[in-house]
Amino acid sequence: MLENILTTQDCEICKICCKFEPDELIDAPTFTVEQMEYSKKINNRAKFTAIGNIYQINLERWKEKYICPFLIETGCQLGDMRPFDCKSWPFYLMKKQGNYIIALSQDCPVVLKKYLDYRTIDIHPEFISICYEVISKYPEMIMDYNREMPILYVFN
């Protein structure tokens, strides 16, 4: 989905976005019921909290931070079955004053280094169409705009 921006190798040596500061628990990824059921078969330690018809992973305490239980030494146990929140990061699909937007996290070191000017980031049409699908099927997955992140795209 974001192959034109980030490579698998970039993420393999980084893994920052699977670890969370205590004030980032709101960012724990959310899963559809099918993704949640599949994920539990992969890792029976994983626990979820239901929010409407989606499921947020319960993060685990790790040193001074929190960590996603699907993170193992070689990366994410879920591979290509990881949820939208993870596939789309460091971009956030968010709600702002009645509009849906795509905002850019300021925490991905690779994207920040590659794109010194975030306005040059090319958002792939496939990503836009997947966002439309999330907007129509899983609006509970979309959080309100926060942290003054740069806005890359506003949906019509």
Ligand code: SF4
């Ligand atoms: S912070 Fe960026 S480079 Fe690092 S794992 Fe996450 S998406 Fe990949």
Ligand code: SF4
């Ligand atoms: S599901 Fe996978 S990619 Fe998403 S936070 Fe957990 S370990 Fe990271």
